[in-house]
Amino acid sequence: MDIFIVLSGFSAFALFLFLHAVISRLTPAEAAIYWLIRIYVVLVIVLLVWFDIGSFAIYTFLCILYVFGVFGVIEASITLRLLAEIGKCGKIGITPSELTDRYGIDTIINQRLKRFLDSREIEIDRGAYRLSRRLSYFMLREYFLEVLRWMFPRVS
């Protein structure tokens, strides 16, 4: 039973990744996070109905590590994007000013604003941006990070 619980948790996570890979080919890139949540919920129901709560916990923790540690990092990392842009130039290389022409402050801010507008986290009101009342993934993440900063304060 013990090994079965662990295997079912890891298998559910493997299925989660497989469905993520398939569905991301069929849906718009901006909707990825919402599809990840849907896939997660469906598999949670399966695990809780047919398996043990231990399988559910293992699966959930693996999903958390994947979403925040891999998906979120690659999706939003400015450092990795800079590395990719430098990589595109191969042996010729690129000067820092050419690099910022390709991927500068405006691109970075516009991408984030677009992401927030798509998720209806923010809205445009008379030419200015403002937070909408909707509680979303990004806002929850910010609240969570605030708790973390309170728990683990930095050197003042």
Add this chain to the structure above:
Amino acid sequence: MESYFIVVCVFGGALVTHVILHRILIAKGILTFRSVLCYAVGLLIMGTLVNSGVFLYPLTSLTLYVLLSLIAVFFYLTPYLGGETPASMILAALHEHKRHSYKELRNLFTEEQLIGKRIEDLLSTGCIVQRKGTLRVTAKGRHLLGVIRIYQKLFHRPQIG
């Protein structure tokens, strides 16, 4: 269910110890990531409990403890490694001042803060080199890019950053 309760208690103990230890060290002006060793101590306690036959599901209990610890270490390191992200700065600014024009939001950032610091990080980690004012990817950087490209193809994520 009792097994899982014990796992939560051992992990909770390690987490509380970590928070207290971190706060004591920070009050003395010391920032060290070695404080995460609290979770290794917790793992030793888990090992002792497994050997003494406390758990009905020893492998599941150990797996849960290890995963919980990995999550705790990851989130502990996030604010330090990731720093203040542009997304969180935009949300914080809108939260504080309610309304912002694009220009006001743009003025929150400088090129040095967003790009310069990250180029320095890439240089210091050996992923890129700078020769005669030109940036080039090293073998280490190419390997990292290779892994990212596999991920992008596998999960159909065309754009990063």
